[in-house]
Amino acid sequence: MVAEQVYVLVKKLPREELFALSDQMRRCAVSIPSNIAEGQERNTTADFLRFVGVAQGSRSELETQLLLCERVGYLKREDTEVCLGLLKEVGKMLNTIVSRLSNNKSGQ
Numbered sequence: 390m391v392a393e394q395v396y397v398l399v400k401k402l403p404r405e406e407l408f409a410l411s412d413q414m415r416r417c418a419v420s421i422p423s424n425i426a427e428g429q430e431r432n433t434t435a436d437f438l439r440f441v442g443v444a445q446g447s448r449s450e451l452e453t454q455l456l457l458c459e460r461v462g463y464l465k466r467e468d469t470e471v472c473l474g475l476l477k478e479v480g481k482m483l484n485t486i487v488s489r490l491s492n493n494k495s496g497q
Contacts, residue, residue, distance in 0.1 A: 392418040420447035
């Protein structure tokens with residue numbers, strides 16, 4: 390859902406950002422679910438945790454980019470509000486995954 394929202398939002402960015410900010414935002418948005426999926430398919434909890442960590446980084450990066458778009462006037466708060474809310478929820482889910490996997494790993 391985040392990736393879909395980002396693809397809609399980047400269409401609102403100025404043309405000069407086509408290969409800069411908008412491209413980076415799309416990559417971050419796709420990176421989040423891609424890293425979760427890849428990590429889940431790995432054979433170890435440590436690998437999964439590493440990929441979830443990368444997803445967390447991409448989530449934070451995308452959040453920063455959306456806020457930057459607001460600050461420079463490319464997007465309005467009402468444009469980014471849904472996506473930022475989704476990113477907050479994704480962050481909570483990723484933190485839960487890390488917490489549970491870390492607890493299971495230490496309990497083995």
